[in-house]
Amino acid sequence: MANKLPAASILRYAYLHGFASSPLSTKGVELQRWFQKKLNLSLDLPDLNIPSFRKQCLTHMVDHIEQNIIQSNSNWYLIGSSFGGLVSTLVAQRQPKLIHSLLLLAPAFNPIQRWSSKINIEQWKNQGFINYFNPSKQCDEPIDYEFFRDLHSYPSYPIVTTCPITIIHGLKDDVIPIETSREYMQRIHTINQYSTNMVEVNDDHHLRKKKSIYIIKKIILDQQKSVIVNTTEHH
Secondary structure, eight states, X not given: OOOOOOTTOOEEEEEEOOXXXXXXXXXXXXXXXXXXXXIOOOEEOOOOSOSOTTTOOHHHHHHHHHHHXXXXXXXXXXXXXXXXXXXXXXXXXXXXXXXXXXXXESOOOSHHHHHHHHSOHHHHHHHSEEEEEETTTTEEEEEETHHHHHHTTSOSSOOOOSSOEEEEEETTOSSSOHHHHXXXXXXXXTTOSSOEEEEEESOOTTOOSHHHHHHHHHHHHHHHHHHHHHHHXXX
């Protein structure tokens, strides 16, 4: 089942980058250029390091995107990469009438379990922060413990049943196991009335291989064509 735009509504697009990334991420910038050249459309690249790299947390990110979406007076197609994928599903839960579709790229579901397996949480809590590599600055910077504590306010797998969802995940992903996306799709398959689809590709977490980028663009193109058809039929 396709998701149709409300009358007089504008469909806009946003790419939500991953954790410890930025609006200048390689994939985001490449897609933004492609959107402009191929589709003559803008692709928003919001900054999720809200309010700063050190004090970022999931609540700040979701609140920030939700506020921007509400103020835009538009419907949105969200492309969420890794942690940005988790943010996208939470925004869709809060604003189901404003989210047209989700394209999730190796979404970072089940974050508490993943962080607990690779970080000394007790040390993080006692120290109040950990040092983590910030690609934008090319150096380690602190991240407050509030980031991890805040994760407990949210479900590990935010269930979205109000719009089409496509997930692309790499078989060689050693950051977010592909089983995480398989689990999510299994949970929503029977309860989401819209189309749900998962594409497994021969790639790692970054999904930068030519074949992966081709698939991402093709999914967006197919969706764009369906929007044009539905809009024409509506008029």
